[in-house]
Amino acid sequence: MIPQQFEYSAPKTLDEALGLLAEGAKPLAGGMSLIPMMKLRLASPEHLVDLGRIKDLNYIREEGGAIHIGATATHQDVLSSPLLRGKCPLLAETAAHIGDVQVRNMGTIGGSVAHADPSADYPAALQALEAKIVLKGAKSERTVSAEDFFVDTFTTALEPGEIVREVIVPIDGDGTGTNYQKVLQPASGFAIVGVAVRVRKQGEKVTLARIGVTGLSNRAFRAKEAEKALEGRSGSPAEIQAVAALVGQGIDANSDLHASAEYRLHLTAVYAAKALATALGRIA
Amino acid sequence: MTETINVSINGTTYSHEVEPRLLLIHYLREVVGLTGPHIGCETSLCGACTVELNGKAIKSCSIFAIQCDGAKILTIEGMAADGKLHKIQEAFWNEHGLQCGFCTPGMIMTTKQILDRNRNPTDQEIRHGLDGNLCRCTGYQHIVNAVRAAARAAGA
Numbered sequence: 001m002i003p004q005q006f007e008y009s010a011p012k013t014l015d016e017a018l019g020l021l022a023e024g025a026k027p028l029a030g031g032m033s034l035i036p037m038m039k040l041r042l043a044s045p046e047h048l049v050d051l052g053r054i055k056d057l058n059y060i061r062e063e064g065g066a067i068h069i070g071a072t073a074t075h076q077d078v079l080s081s082p083l084l085r086g087k088c089p090l091l092a093e094t095a096a097h098i099g100d101v102q103v104r105n106m107g108t109i110g111g112s113v114a115h116a117d118p119s120a121d122y123p124a125a126l127q128a129l130e131a132k133i134v135l136k137g138a139k140s141e142r143t144v145s146a147e148d149f150f151v152d153t154f155t156t157a158l159e160p161g162e163i164v165r166e167v168i169v170p171i172d173g174d175g176t177g178t179n180y181q182k183v184l185q186p187a188s189g190f191a192i193v194g195v196a197v198r199v200r201k202q203g204e205k206v207t208l209a210r211i212g213v214t215g216l217s218n219r220a221f222r223a224k225e226a227e228k229a230l231e232g233r234s235g236s237p238a239e240i241q242a243v244a245a246l247v248g249q250g251i252d253a254n255s256d257l258h259a260s261a262e263y264r265l266h267l268t269a270v271y272a273a274k275a276l277a278t279a280l281g282r283i284a
Numbered sequence: 285m286t287e288t289i290n291v292s293i294n295g296t297t298y299s300h301e302v303e304p305r306l307l308l309i310h311y312l313r314e315v316v317g318l319t320g321p322h323i324g325c326e327t328s329l330c331g332a333c334t335v336e337l338n339g340k341a342i343k344s345c346s347i348f349a350i351q352c353d354g355a356k357i358l359t360i361e362g363m364a365a366d367g368k369l370h371k372i373q374e375a376f377w378n379e380h381g382l383q384c385g386f387c388t389p390g391m392i393m394t395t396k397q398i399l400d401r402n403r404n405p406t407d408q409e410i411r412h413g414l415d416g417n418l419c420r421c422t423g424y425q426h427i428v429n430a431v432r433a434a435a436r437a438a439g440a
């Protein structure tokens with residue numbers, strides 16, 4: 001399996017890379033989605049710009065009360081980051097579910113969100129975290145919410161020439177619990193369904209509930225009806241069941257070889273209940 | 285259209301002209317002549333092609349050789365030193381961690397990564413760590429035993 005010929009550039013600065021991208025080149029990050037597609041000739045870019053040598057794109061740091069993750073931070077960087085594990089454990093926990101050791105060593109957060117596979121893991125967590133995604137072009141920079149970023153299957157808010165520069169996730173204080181639950185397709189490792197939950201309580205009351213879902217439909221989404229149904233409640237087992245049943249409601253569920261739409265919806269409710277119970281149980 | 289790359293492989297530095305589309309596995313096997321890393325699936329699923337790139341286990345069928353310019357690569361050929369097998373290789377031998385041996389180079393390179401990061405992994409951590417490596421023969425139990433034995437031999 002040999003890809004079509006292409007030109008290769010490995011600039012050391014972001015500006016240089018953006019200049020090439022403005023001329024129509026395609027970014028290469030970890031290559032864990034792009035290279036398999038090129039080998040199958042599902043993608044045949046003429047010019048690849050390797051982002052791997054741009055030092056200024058690989059970081060995980062705290063800034064202004066949030067955590068900023070550079071586009072080329074690998075899944076391994078995310079899952080092992082003491083900063084994320086301490087202050088945004090949901091993202092580190094989610095990264096540990098992606099693919100396998102070798103894929104996590106190469107694949108990047110920027111590549112994963114830009115690819116927008118409807119079964120990818122990060123998007124569920126990024127929805128639950130109300131993450132922000134910073135997009136940069138040669139002459140522009142803008143910030144969009146995860147909700148607006150994931151548009152459709154393999155489709156995002158990225159414009160031609162723009163790259164994902166960084167992902168910004170919040171730091172939640174005490175009183176917050178999170179969890180990611182995934183039913184994986186054993187051959188590919190991708191999610192048949194994945195549910196990320198982030199809940200906050202004050203006294204006995206849930207004051208904030210965020211539920212991100214991947215794998216169920218054409219794009220990762222927030223289950224807002226279910227979120228609303230949980231806020232103001234105590235999060236009792238009966239309430240969890242009722243809320244979990246709302247997570248897939250009204251969604252046009254995917255159906256494929258691995259799971260019918262009906263089964264995916266069933267799994268969504270079961271795993272949403274698990275994620276809700278675990279997240280509520282983790283509130284310190 | 286070719287470009288020059290310089291890579292250190294198992295401690296030896298090589299310089300070659302490569303086409304950008306040349307995959308690392310083809311570079312290692314066909315250009316450098318190291319046929320230890322195997323091609324199982326060529327679709328990034330089986331792990332038979334696993335090598336270490338700058339200290340990290342990666343699937344060499346899913347990266348271009350040109351991306352490795354300036355890098356340090358370790359293949360299964362670089363594991364034994366001075367005619368003595370590496371402790372992980374010995375553990376696979378002792379524990380019957382292989383049958384046909386096709387998956388073994390990849391299994392051993394991934395095992396090295398698991399143990400580099402965690403000196404004393406549980407069985408569950410070993411199995412999670414070997415997720416990206418398929419074996420059609422052993423049923424995995426003896427491989428898990430071998431990883432455990434390698435951890436013990438390394439003094440965990």
Ligand SMILES: Cc1cc2nc3c(=O)[nH]c(=O)nc-3n(C[C@H](O)[C@H](O)[C@H](O)COP(=O)(O)OP(=O)(O)OC[C@H]3O[C@@H](n4cnc5c(N)ncnc54)[C@H](O)[C@@H]3O)c2cc1C
Pocket residue numbers: 026027028029030031032033034035036051071072097098099100103106107108109110111112114115117119120121122158162163164165188189190191328329
């Ligand atoms: C065997 C295997 C199993 C996997 N299992 C899972 C899994 O369980 N869950 C999961 O979520 N994913 C899984 N993946 C996908 C993996 O997470 C990829 O790393 C990810 O989808 C793409 O990231 P990358 O850095 O490799 O991007 P690349 O493959 O380099 O690029 C992907 C796409 O994004 C574009 N791109 C890359 N970086 C940027 C950027 N900064 N800005 C704009 N565009 C960019 C590229 O041009 C390309 O179109 C798996 C992959 C493999 C090979």
Ligand code: FES
Pocket residue numbers: 322323324325326327328329330331332333334343344345346
């Ligand atoms: S040949 Fe590389 S993963 Fe199978």
Ligand code: FES
Pocket residue numbers: 381382383384385386387388418419420421422
């Ligand atoms: S020993 Fe034959 S494939 Fe693993």
